[in-house]
Amino acid sequence: MGALLSLLRGGGPTDEPPIDIPVDLAGAQPTAEEADIYHYIIQIMQPSSTYLDALREYPGCQEEIRKAIASPSKESEEAAWAALCPAVLQLREYYEFAQRLEEAFPRLVAFLCDGDVMRNLEVRQATAKQLGDILHFVSLFDELKMGNPNVQNDFSYYRRTASRMRMANPSQQNTVVPDELANRMSLFYAHANPMSKAMVDATLKLLKENPRISADSTTTLLSIICGVSYNAVVKERARDAMIPYCLRVLVVAIILYDHVDPEGAFGKNSKVNIRASVKVIQSHGGSGSNNLLNSLRYSTLHLNDEATPKSIKLMLAT
Template identity: 45%
Template sequence: MGALLSVLLSKGDDTGVNFNDLQIDFENAKPTPAEQANYDEVNDVLREAPQILALLQRYEGNSDLIRKAISNPGPATENEAWKSLLPAVTKLRDFYEFSGKIEGSLPKVLGLLCAGDVEDNLRHHQATARQLVDILHFATRFDDIKMSKPAIQNDFSYYRRSLSKMKMNQSPTQPLPVTDELASRMSLFYAHSGPMLKTITDCTTHFVTVNQSATPNLSQLVSSCLGIMSLVSYNAVAKDRVSSPEMVAYCLRVCIGCSVLYDHIDKDGAFAKVGLINIRAQIKLIQERAGDERENLLNALRYTTKHLGDDSTPKSVKLMLGV
């Protein structure tokens, strides 16, 4: 992830939070023996992420053929639309199934980083910390691209409407890419404005819930992990530790992804006046440095957080976000 990123927070810092000097080398960090097994499993999943994003970016949709089939219904137009939809829906199924792989990987990362002293874990398991930010970056990037592809929901809605009728004509040797049961789950996934970020939010919430009895303070540990990583990414941009547009966008995505998750896990949320997240500073940084990514990142705060609408959220924050 470029050069060494570090967070050096002291009294008077814009974040208002104190930590020891924590340095995380996202570019060259190597897994320690203690994290190697988990690292390898998660890495196998993350290797697929660039291809998933590339396929999503190239998704063109079948709007013309669907429109033709609806305006001029009949075997010829409907079969043409259906035949074109099958490979597209196969891709949508693959994207959805990859979200399940991310859902299976994230608890492995959180389990290692959030056991005991979080700051110490981040210091000594930097390869796993890098995987956490890679997951968050992927999720925010996936959702940005998905929001620019209205054809996804149009295609899948038409597929579901046509499924009962067209599967009767489907050759037994060519099974349907998505069954009725799977289609229902996928429909819920794609209906969300930020489906991948919602997936990791739900996964993190579930991780805390199922392990709370064994680790009563797990929620606080996860909040600390997300808060620290958000600060690392914030300071990488705010203190000009990264300079290329690609790295600035990367760090801002990670910063906001951590803050969204923090808002769902921490009892006071990311918009509280006291906590690890200075949301006003983050919004200001996005407005100043995010460029073309500005609205996408602000939308993540507007539409995927939990506590923005609370009465306790400062009016100044709501005003900054235009809500």
Template identity: 40%
Template sequence: MTSTSCAQMLRSVLRSQCESGADHGDEGIFVDFENAQPTETEQEVYQLTEKVLEQAEAVVDDLSTYGSGATEAIRAAIKNPGDARYQDDAWCSLLKLVRRLRKYYELSVRLEQVFPLLLWELCSGPLPPVEQLESSQALCKQFAQVLDFVLRFDELKMATPALQNDFSYYRRTMSRQSLAFGVASDDKDAVVPVDLANTISFFYASPTPMLVALTTATASFVRNHPNLPVENTTDTLATMAMVCRCMVETPEFVLRMSKEQDTRLFCLRVMVGAIILYDHVHPTGAFARGSAVDIRAAVRVLKNHSHAERVENLLNALRYTTKHLSDPTTPKAIRAILS
């Protein structure tokens, strides 16, 4: 069977599942993103991932308070290059922030390490994607939580330009300032080795650094498992996107959400994240004819959501962080609905 016919079959199965859920409630696919608990066989990967997710929540909370960072101190130092007081003030301000910036980057590294474990558990079988996700609800929940965190982090990062500006200035001045002013003993972890500083600076140069880390991890997962058909991964991602869309569109499923608005928005973020990953690892992407992802339906459910500003950020993620939208093979109608 060709990859196109496989995709068409998957879309047909998922569509029928979603439609049956709309008519009959429990016959569809419902993943309990709020309460799913791990089975014995899921415990090891679940506990490893849970530690990273706890750190992820702390990072989002911390990032939300970052504000303007060292912007004023840096501006004063640039205006007064010959005055050591301003240089010292900027350096001291940066030392307090570099710990936080390094912590965010190190979390991305941990995500790159743990995400392939989730992918393996959900993509390697033995069940078809729909049944695999339904039978591994706790890991499916964590998979979704990773996608949700990544999109939330990047949304905050784009609204906080001080992150990149602060670390760029720190990297440019670190050698001179550390020699001139020294470093207190409790600030030793704020001094970043040159090679690592360059890597972290590159991380923050991306508008969506956490998403880049996750797409890199997913692509590496596919390359590192040559005996696992790529369709296992892409079909799982397409299924995740469809499941999340169905949960938002199916009234019976919405009624089962104790935090309806939060869970609906969570599902929309996960849907978009799954589509983006699919587009990065599938040979022809999510927008080509015959794709297992129903882009029209995904965009429709996004535009029907009440939180216009947050939904616009998700639409922008589809517009600007996918890989194949601008391909010549993408139908004009698909480009039009995202224009």
């Protein structure tokens, strides 16, 4: 185990390359011991691409809202409300999907962390790929949400309008989103990267509630996922279409690691080679590299710690 940890560490003076183990990121098939959780995750993730496509095309209600604010009237306010209701139902679907992921993700992490993490990743490659699929989805969702201010603006206006409607007519029931759910959705969308935050919270809850799963095994899992993603790109195992996938998985794995490990992902004892990770994002991320680096800058917890080497801070300086 000591040799493994020396390979995992990348922040120290030797700056070892990220660990490399043969995980098939393209065609891994589930073994018998993976079957139950594999099909469970398949079912959970089934609508993920549909949600991404819908969020990518999310038009927002900014024009109707602008008219209702600039020229308030019964007609303009009703038009804004009519536009908002289906939009808010769409945002509700995303939030409820995030809740389902919050239940599924810890089960997947526990399955891969229970026992020998290295062996698990070598023999449970189909579920390791599913972990990558979730991290990839999280990265894409957060980037799309951050790039479209209409998401949060629409929901904020919806809540203000719903509140005025209740004050004017206390007996009126809001049939779009119940108040308690709207409060939770508001907290979710208030975060710049809400899906990442949801996965962080789910992982920390797992560590608190499941004594079989330690922070050390979880950070080992995440650091190996970082190494697998890094090597798939650097050693040209990933075809062109898979390179962005690997880089997104790498970034979200680092974010999770940084929140799970008390010392974070950037210090000298980190199991993640941050320097190598940043360099591969810069060299292979193309037009998307800055968004990925921004995720590391603004969604991690320990980047600005005193213990973080100045060289790493400079690499991620804007």
